Amino acid sequence: MMPQSSIVHLNITDFAAAIAIAKDRSLADVPFVVAKAGAARAIVLAVSNKAREEGIYSGLPLTHAQRMVKNLKVLSPDPRAYTIAHRSMEEIASTYTPTIQNDSGGHLYLDLAGTSSLFGPHIDCAIHIRNEINRRIGLTPSVAVAANKLVAKIATRAIRPAGIVGIRSGEEADFIAPQDALLLPGVGPAMAKILSVTGLREIGELAALQDHEALALFGKKGLVLRDSAKGIDCSKVSAGNLSQRKIRRTVDFSEPLLDQTAIQAALATTIEDVGLEMRQSKLEAGSVGINILYADGVQTACQEKCFRPLQFDTELVEAACNVLCRAATRRVRIRGLAVTLADLDAPSRQADLFTPEKLERIGRLQVAVDRSRLQFGPEAITLACSLFHA
């Protein structure tokens, strides 16, 4: 008997718009968008079905959308409602499995392995969870059951805005092969342009590329792209809410330090390390925390919420130095410190996993630095202020 696919992806298309409709059913037949209306250069964050039918899409400048639909209804984002909805979805799912990855934006991954004796076939259990979410919070997720997260995500994207897909174990590649290449997670606008030029439309066409073809067309990331197109994904469902996950590093000094320059150098080195891991996970940090262990055994800690999510080393170091100043309340030598990046979230725009979109100068610089560090090691290139520590 074939093993059952056990990874479930629950995907609520245009999460913010879906929440708005769940709260006010009269919005279901109204073209509206969610956007920060007062902000300069506001962009559309989420779109209702009716607005999508008018050609509006997420990421479109709000002024452009308003020109497309007269009297377009614009709703402000409601972060509190999103948090509550995510918590409710997780609470419902947690009665069926302890292994839940609660990503932002209406995405929930579950691993139902080992639950079938209690709740029956995984596809039935997934449908049951979907129906319960609908009954209790009025949201209608697309549901896919597959062997891994990648294939499950492609499946929910294929049937969105709503529907159910169950892919039998061993048939992942067959299922994703005829799907549109743009459904492959990580393919963003820049990658789409390359795909368009090369004439590759289906995931199966990408999967069929030889090594040298993938490298020639897409550079170093070509092989990763090609393997993704084969449905290969070994990542586990990471239990816990994404916003509760943390990236943490500790550093112990060989001898206690009092020199601020040396301590800040150590801090910068540590930040480079956690920053790289964070960016590799396609995340950004909402807060930075510092724990200090003094030579006399006393510990102090300070955490600061950031005004805006942080991605790059320079901004992380700046924030961390500010937190360090607050945490270091004693004039005592420091034996070690720990850096924690928390309130992690996916970047507000879909990241292009394989080919970075056109970034600002600092972004391009960070991408180049990360690439060098990954290829040649962390010492290959580093911030000048960390040299003292090195």
Next chain:
Amino acid sequence: MATILIGTSGYSYTEWVGPVYPPGTSQGEYLNLYAQMFSTVELNFSYYRMPTADQMTRLLDQSGTQVMFSIKANESLTHTIDPDTWKQQANAFMSAVEVLAGHDKLGAVLLQFPYSFHYDPDRRRYLDAVLRHMGSLPLAIEFRNAQWYNNRTFQALRERNVALASIDLPALKGLPPVVDAKTADIAYIRLHGRNEETWWGSDAAARYDYLYSKHELETWVERIRAIAQQVTMIFIYFNNHRRGQAVANAKTLLQLLGKDRDS
């Protein structure tokens, strides 16, 4: 919430006399007796021979206009397609089912394509043409080849308001995955049984000789409830017709959904 109609694929089986129809029932009485059990039926004789308006009129009479008919498209439109004559065949088919539509008793026309109907440019062009040609009718489509289950197909069906049939089949490699995708105002569900051993290389009698367990149908109740939130009407047909098992399963599903014949 959608209106849910449940029935069987076909009603005119001599082997149902005994298990379904009382002993001694004549063929002309089948539909009338069937209409007392179910409010919809999927006609499948139309696949083997082109239906006529007279036949449709007789069926309406025999059912006492109590039954909503869905009808399977003729094989000349799905299995043995002749590029030169399919439009004539489609016209003949459409003129026959117009009788049902005229009496508001046409549920859907089912286009069931075989495993050999691959997702290639010629067949995609044909599908586009036949859906346009028959677009005045409520259409449902069933693919037996998994290649069609992709986002472009779903989107194309949405644009044409054609229902993609949700199907229950054995879990065999190459057969379609479990997919309930809303592509039209109606939903269409076909349950063929789960005979893994006899699915390939045996006759229809063996292939559809299957009785769903109550537990298997209970799991369908959840799927039906999920679908019901998105459409206005759901047609559900049991095709495991051997020895009247389809009837037994359809009755059980009605009970599980808390419905009677007239739901």
